[in-house]
Amino acid sequence: MHKTIFAFATPEGRSAIAVLRLSGPECRAVCTKIAGDVPSPRTGSVRVLRDPRDGDVIDEAIVFWTPGPGSFTGEDCLEFHVHGSRAVRSALLATLGSLPDCIPAGPGEFTLRAFLNGKTDLVKVEGLADLLEAETQVQRRQAISQRSGAVHVRVGAWREKLLGAMALLEASIDFSDEDDVRTDLKSEVGNALGSLEIDLVREIGRARYAEVIRDGFKVAIAGPPNVGKSSLINALSRRDLAIVTEHAGTTRDILEASLEIDGMLVRFFDMAGLRDTEDPVERIGVERARALAASTDLVLWLRSSDQEMPPAPEGLAHEGRLRHIFTKADLCSASAFEPSRIYVSSKSGYGIAELIELIGELAATAAGRGEPAVLTNARQASCVSQCYEAVARAKSLLSVDSAEVVCEELRAANDALSRLTGRIGPEEVLGAIFSRFCIGK
């Protein structure tokens, strides 16, 4: 039998109020047993909660009863808003655990039930997970836009084009004795598929912007040992995060500090000094630093202003992703500064605000600046890429193969769009998505 799940939706620890949610067929019975009756639907009602085993008063609470299917999960739902003490929470959990057919919920299980009952789709679920994880205002706006159904509008238009092309091809199968697609139909279908290809490619390209917003704009702080990398990251994040010493080769691991610049999440990585070394531990750090530099959006290559420094190693960053930063500006006289160079001093704070401003500009550009992207993660972009590939195959087969073969590819393209919203999809994809949630969501 389908169990009734329960969990606190609010975090552990002391709080003014803690919210316990239940979903499943036992909600009505649980409410009667614990709160004495079932209050009017969707209205907060004050009730005394009792342990039905001995009548012990657990707390006075506000009870919300939401019968299915008009609830978040689509099932009967119940909420108890109790006082957020450890003792009240544990008494309520113990009471619920003693009731038949009631079990503690797993991570994301309420949302999973909502999905399985058709109350939401995968893209909206991912938007919800992003919203719960959002740290910056730009991330919050992107998640809200994802939940508003922008993807559906776009997918609906793509699907219409696909189905239109399939209808034309199927008509040619039904009404023609010939196996080949008629020439006039070929050009009509070819045009429709060509315009669909353009839409898909544009959206796949824009997915990169959304990725930068979700994962943050990544900045590697690189350079030879002792050039001031750790000090700069401390100055940027105004925290004593990295260890600063006068001995070369201290930062053996990669340290990260995050900053919100103009609503964007910017993640700084302080990396081991890039130099050839015999120390095996340091060498691992250097290798990891190189690999990370290759995957960041920006590499700041640090050089000391007061001495000759080696140039940035070959192949450290693509063109346009590398900026030379001259550190320890306080050790030079400002009259010796070259106008085209960026000087900073972690000690005096010189140039730090300007550097943050420059990084903010680059981050905003990488995030696309304009209207939010529709596809916001790698899974969504991959579904649309698969759709695109099938459409491209269909288009190339149009001139050489039968209408049935072309239709087969278009069906594959349509399936890829269905996987995007989760109409069809493998179990492991669902597992990966729902495990992102905390218990109680």
Ligand code: GDP
């Ligand atoms: P890293 O090895 O590149 O991470 O360099 P650190 O941040 O550990 O700094 C190495 C040394 O340079 C330390 O003694 C710092 O105090 C010093 N240092 C770092 N930044 C500055 C700066 O802006 N001005 C001056 N005068 N010294 C600095």
